[in-house]
Amino acid sequence: EDQVTQSPEALRLQEGESSSLNCSYTVSGLRGLFWYRQDPGKGPEFLFTLYSAGEEKEKERLKATLTKKESFLHITAPKPEDSATYLCAVRSHTGANSKLTFGKGITLSVRP
Amino acid sequence: GAGVSQSPRYKVAKRGQDVALRCDPISGHVSLFWYQQALGQGPEFLTYFQNEAQLDKSGLPSDRFFAERPEGSVSTLKIQRTQQEDSAVYLCASSSTGEGSYNEQFFGPGTRLTVL
Numbered sequence: 202e203d204q205v206t207q208s209p210e211a212l213r214l215q216e217g218e219s220s221s222l223n224c225s226y227t228v229s230g231l232r233g234l235f236w237y238r239q240d241p242g243k244g245p246e247f248l249f250t251l252y253s254a255g256e257e258k259e260k261e262r263l264k265a266t267l268t269k270k271e272s273f274l275h276i277t278a279p280k281p282e283d284s285a286t287y288l289c290a291v292r293s294h295t296g297a298n299s300k301l302t303f304g305k306g307i308t309l310s311v312r313p
Numbered sequence: 314g315a316g317v318s319q320s321p322r323y324k325v326a327k328r329g330q331d332v333a334l335r336c337d338p339i340s341g342h343v344s345l346f347w348y349q350q351a352l353g354q355g356p357e358f359l360t361y362f363q364n365e366a367q368l369d370k371s372g373l374p375s376d377r378f379f380a381e382r383p384e385g386s387v388s389t390l391k392i393q394r395t396q397q398e399d400s401a402v403y404l405c406a407s408s409s410t411g412e413g414s415y416n417e418q419f420f421g422p423g424t425r426l427t428v429l
Contacts (some may be wrong), residue, residue, distance in 0.1 A: 205355075233417075235417060235418075237420075242422075244317070244404055244406075244420035244421050244422045244423050245404070245420045245424055246420070247417045247418070247419060247420075250417050271392075288355055288356075290355070299344060299361060299408065300346065300358040300369065300372070300402055301346075301348075301356075301358065301418060302358070303355030303356050303357070304355050304420070305353070305354055305355050305414075306354075306355050
């Protein structure tokens with residue numbers, strides 16, 4: 202069974218204070234690791250997909266990296282508008298299914 | 314529309330009532346997914362359609378939950394005889410290609426169901 206664990210559960214940063222969010226996973230053949238951002242009262246918003254160990258992707262202040270066991274979402278010089286819950290999800294090779302298995306999310310608060 | 318839309322956005326039901334939640338996927342998207350998100354948790358898979366075929370319903374928590382997508386576009390998630398534990402946000406997502414694809418899923422805003 203696919204499993205995703207995210208840490209820490211919550212993170213409070215000062216504006217400009219860089220940090221990283223962790224996503225550890227176990228899957229039977231990875232078919233993609235996904236990062237989403239979710240604002241209160243809204244659906245998850247797609248950020249990145251990573252497919253193989255060593256891959257990196259960037260978007261503005263965010264950079265996602267992937268190893269065989271975990272992924273990191275690095276936030277450089279965050280701003281208050283980066284405050285949200287960040288969800289990590291995996292899709293595996295097992296079964297005839299494209300479902301995503303999500304972690305519980307990390308709630309990020311950035312203080313001005 | 315440009316994105317996935319869901320209706321209603323909020324639904325309050327008395328215990329025992331039946332509810333129907335609607336999802337309009339992005340036009341032309343082959344795959345459609347339903348997820349359930351409890352407060353403070355990540356979304357959990359309920360069921361998956363490729364066009365009108367329901368390929369996986371392993372995540373549906375009981376036989377009170379039923380989903381359909383008769384014409385391969387709009388989908389409805391129906392919950393019969395609602396219980397308090399059904400209270401959650403129900404998210405719909407769509408993806409442009411079918412089984413075997415690596416494409417990302419795009420989510421709607423969700424329907425928040427509260428069962429009293």
